[in-house]
Amino acid sequence: MVRETNRHFKFDWITIILFFLLVGFGWLNILSASHTGTTVNYFDFSQPFGKQLIFIFLTFGLIVILLAIDAKFYERFSSIIYIVSMLSLVGLFIFGKNVNGATSWYGIGGMTIQPSEFAKMATALAVAKYISDLNTNINSLKDQIQTFIIITIPALLVLLQNDTGSTIVYGAFFFVLYREGLPKYYLIIGISAILLSILSLKFGIIITTVIALLSVVGYHFLSKKKLRIFQSVLILIAAIGISFGVKFFYQSILKPHQQDRISLWLRLEKDPVKLEKMKQTFAYNLNESEKAISSGGFIGKGFMEGTRTTGKFVPEQHTDYIFSTVGEEWGFLGSAFVVVVFVLLLLRILHLAELQKSQFSRVYGYGVASIIFIHFLINIGMVMGLIPTIGIPLPLFSYGGSGLWAFTILIFIFIKLDSNRINEW
Template sequence: MHRETNKHFKFDWITIILFFMLVGFGWINILSASHTGDTLNYFDLQHSYSKQLIFIFFTIGLIILLLSIEAKFYERFSSIIYIISMLSLVGLFIFGKNVNGATSWYAIGGMTLQPSEFAKVATSLAIAKHISDLNTNLKNFKDQIQAFLIITVPAVLVLLQNDTGSTIVYAAFFFVLYREGLPKYYLIIGVFLILISILSLKFGAIITSIAASTIILLAYYINRKKAIFARSLLYIIVTILVSSGVKFFYQNVLKSHQQDRISLWLRLEKDPEKLERMKQTFAYNLNESEKAISSGGFAGKGFMEGTRTTGKFVPEQHTDYIFSTVGEEWGFLGSAGVVILFILLLLRILHLAELQKSQFSRVYGYSVAAIIFIHFLINIGMVMGLIPTIGIPLPLFSYGGSGLWAFTILIFIFIKLDSNRINEW
């Protein structure tokens, strides 16, 4: 590790300020969601808000370390970082601690560490290194396969640990690949398969297959080309296979609690009484979260004044459901403020990514934005009942050292890379 000498650096303070605004406001809401009504004791590590304060303190030291490392270090050692990260995921199958059904943590003394959070950073560096290689062209099938493997390996390892939420995040990298030249038909196929899967569960395989096949045949009738006929026939076959396979996957592969969450989301259960029982059993967190958000109104009830928050109606509110605290205590204004902060952060990262002279830095920047966006989209959608319940934290906001440190590393590596832009040709 070497430090740069005789070089100029200009850190992007807009991104840094947005980062600390989100972390700071996140801690305020963690404090509100986790305090027990007693006198606040910031040094009592029995409380989540005290632990998060310690995590934030170490975050500052981590930031100083990340910014002091030579920018080229991250590119030069990206492959080694990726391999070490994959080994840490494999090690969980032997030494991992099971928490809430997922074997995703290492127990170190009195604390736990979640390698899957840091694997996103390692994958971002590895995919940036692969794409920026002079011999890589994402229009070539071989290079596409290599890119898919880099993304798929950690995704599969995380899925085998029963952490579905973290697995879904790896879909973010396909937006990055598309930006860097991946043929658009991959994105079209992905959206097509997701849409067919959802419609098949909602309306049944037969109705979905007939409807989709009709649309495909109409499209062929309008164009009337032989090449399009062969492709249209392939689409119809794929539609029938996917529609039939989704039901089997739903009933025989997914676990019961996963089936119930999807069933509630798509309103598959027709019996009103059974549907209500399912809501109370499997969607209790979601129901209470929605009540907390709606009770906040326009301006909110005020800091530490949320009755549903102080009454602990929303289980684990300081983690995945932290946004419900914002909704109740800060209302629509506070919720909109948080959303705007995240949008500003994403837009700033994307803007900086476009300014990069190095393809490695640009690809990494887009990876950072894509990962934050997927986390933000899924968590907010989950808390508001717009998508199925998926255990995924709100970046920089939810309680947890692993998540906070991983996103800190993710963002500040990019800030360091961007600061070195003026030294690149």
């Protein structure tokens, strides 16, 4: 009986420690970014740092529940969890609350819940369940289509709620499918489509077509595997189609503020007067964020000593732009520490995923790592001006109960699944 009892406490404590390092350091930066005076009441629950403290406290209870549930529950009921999550997304079109132009929240008393954060976890479970089914062959076109449908449904529902950032995250599942044997040509097509899209917006359709033609000719002469004529023609037609499609999407589908953000990122605007106006209107957050990060230097200005942070120069700094607080107050060393902890967490999850004997657990583990990686990459890239501004939080770090709880569930389900491997004898 003693041996049986001890089994239930064998979890991967390295992952758990890394999790709490990020949550704890994140709260310190939320405190610094949101406090309103020289004297701080750490239990002022009217302020974001006070509310986040409540969310963190409740997270402990959530973790206990997640680890107490039998690991088989998550696999057995993954389809039901997915369906319920999709229904919660659909319900937003009727009962949703609009915040900053996105109808992505349910208002419950004085709180708001964002179902799209939890839908990522539900999708990871559903994808893991489907791929691990004995009748599923990821090399089969039928199974590839069905897997894409599982991923596309929540992505489209989130996109219709005007939450572009959360929609992009679903591209993370491509890494999962590639690990499980998705043919390499999907990777080539995906990267090529992204490059063609950027080139089309930056240089125009004609130049992009010429670049595509030169690439096809170069591949034909340099590669051992020669392209047939119809394959070359098909590639060129696809490249032209993508170029026209991207132009149409940019000019006719995207909203003006979204166009301006992409235009600023790619430096499409040539008129210096209009460009400066766009910077003041749509790149204010980014400009102030870059100034805050660069002002931190190597060791930073010190905790709660950042002048741009305490002066509230960066709007919404405690949410999407929380990394700018790290850069100003903790400097390069603090920023590097955050990046290193995230990388260690990702590597640890991937390492554990490869150790799994169950394909369901392995696929889900890769889903966890991929979702965190995309969030991490986009958020820090956005704050540093490397990619267009997209509203997406830094996992476990940014303010918000929905994000914290969703990532807690995402990670600790995997920790529970991994505990089965640890406790086997």
